[in-house]
Amino acid sequence: MIKSPWDIDKELGLWWYSTETPGTGGKLRTVPEDFLVEEIGDHPDSSGPYLLCKLTKTNWDQHRAIKAIASGLGMSHQRIGFAGTKDKRAITTQYISLFKVTADDIEKLTIPDIALTPLGFTQHPIDLGDLKENRFSIRIRSIVDKTLYSGFNEFQNSLDEGIPNYVGYQRFGVTRPVTHLIGLEVLRGDFQEAVRVMVGKPGTHMGEHEREGRACYLESGDPAAALHLLPPRLSLERSVLHHLVEKPGDYLGAIQSLPRTLRSMYVSAVQSWFFNLTLSIRLEEGRSLTEPDTGDRLIWPDGRTDQITSSTLRAAKVQIKRGTCSISLLLPGGKLIPETGADDRIIEHILEENGIKTEMFDKMSSVLNTTFAGSFRSTVMKPQIDHHIEDEDLCVRFSLPPGHYATSVLREYMKADPLNMT
CATH class of the missing domain: 1.10.1510.30 (Hypothetical Protein Yqey; Chain: A; domain1)
Known part of the structure; x- marks a missing residue:
């Protein structure tokens, strides 16, 4: 492991790089075309009051894009649903649902650098998390040490062992991490x-x-x-x-008065920050992200969780080695989690240090009309990356599940100034 030298990484709980390969430096998003994101979802045609559209936007903040679409259609932004927040300085493709809007309405809409393609109607709106994965195609320019190109396979081997599944910069901001x-x-x-x-x-x-x-x-x-x-x-x-x-x-x-998804994002950013801090403290204490211990919690791809006891520890190690589950940490919310494991005690200390109690999440759930029950998140990710060199730039492609961050993968390779990664 290598400690990050960047102040913003310390502030956001991104204390460590798990890979020990030298950083290439470099810059992301010199132009929006350098960062392509395609949302993969499953939204079958049916009938209903919601128009399903494919949204492609270039260099648009997600919430401002939604507000611009709503304004252009003369509707409330609350009636537009989407599965996930996409990067601003990028070209992104995703699905959105619009309540009681027709294809003819879309044809009349003209917003620079935003394209909407009607796909049909659906009975239910798209909601946060309604996607399978995000596919990334990214170009890294201005790499400082080009001799490290040949070391990419070594880097991939490190990824195969797992890297910290930090919540990335986009959740907090970099130029204004607020x-x-x-x-x-x-x-x-x-x-x-x-x-x-x-x-x-x-x-x-x-x-x-x-x-x-x-x-x-x-x-x-x-x-x-x-x-x-x-x-x-x-x-x-x-x-x-x-x-x-x-x-x-x-x-x-x-x-x-702000969009519900934005109000939700403020509180979920706190949950994400607590997760990052807990993950970094676990690493600082020398506890593995792939070798479980009694009291650790496991998470399966379907979201099911379980806590390891002394009698299930051996079986847990086998399951993690097979890749059927992974160690997880809590994103705390209104549901009180008993203090039984080392990570639980860390989370409780962080909550206390920041003057936050679990009942505050429940209270804000009713005030903001959004549920903050809490959830679990895997400590590791193991992406498979395809790469090639083009005009001395490194071009990479990979896919990630919902809620995973491309910059959390690339920071391990680049180890660059976070300002160059936004």
């Missing part, structure tokens, strides 16, 4: 501070107007003054400020 910080304030019930973090906290690589607008709100808390300064592209921040101009002091209402 999603989990907003979620912490939401869970604590401090909606005023949640808005303050969302709108005011600065980031890197900000333009003049963004920097001035965020600083204005951070210093004054004046939504009208900040609105005057923030650029139009920050539509989510501006919608929150518009709400506060119309209803001063209604910070909960401002949060509730």
Whole structure:
């Protein structure tokens, strides 16, 4: 293992690289065409009130794209369903469902760098997680040490042993890693501070107007003054400020005015951050991600989980070696998990350290109309990567299950500045 030298990795709980191969450096997403993502789903044609469409977008933030589509169709963004959040600086293809929209409505819609193809109707909306996998085709440019091309097979051998299944940068942000910080304030019930973090906290690589607008709100808390300064592209921040101009002091209402999937993302980012921290502490303590111990929890591909006891330890080792299941960690939520294993004690300590109790997740489930029951996530992933060299750039292709992050794979190979990976 190698400790990450990057401050943002320390902040987001991405403390370790499990591979010991030298990092190539390099840069992702020099142009959107360098990062292609294709969602693979199973959405059979039927009949019903939901129009199923294939959405291809180039260099669009997911939530802003959904809001733009909703605005163009004259409908609420709450009536658009999608299975997963896709990368911004990329060309991504995915499926969405639109309630009571026709193919003719889609034909009239024109949004730059967004293409919608009607596929038929379905009885139920697409919801988060309704996909089989994501396929990636990625080009890594400006590699620092090109002699490491020949070492890719060694790197693949390391992947075969398993690498940490960290929740990647996209869940938190890199230039402004605030999603989990907003979620912490939401869970604590401090909606005023949640808005303050969302709108005011600065980031890197900000333009003049963004920097001035965020600083204005951070210093004054004046939504009208900040609105005057923030650029139009920050539509989510501006919608929150518009709400506060119309209803001063209604910070909960401002949060509730955001798309349900975004509200959910703030709290799920906290769960993901706790997962990353727990995973990194487990590695720091020298405990294996593939060799189980009593108290560890197993997860199967169908989501079923079980906790290892002294009497099942031997069988668990056999099952993990066969690849039928893997060790998992908790993404804590409203369902209380008894403290029985070493990882459970770590999670309980992290929750306590951040002033979070399990009942807060239940409370926010009702306040935000989204369930935060908690779940388990595998500690490892073992992707198979195809690669070739093109014009001295490394081109890779691989597939990942839902909720797994391509950057968590590529950071192991590149070991580059996270700012070069977004």
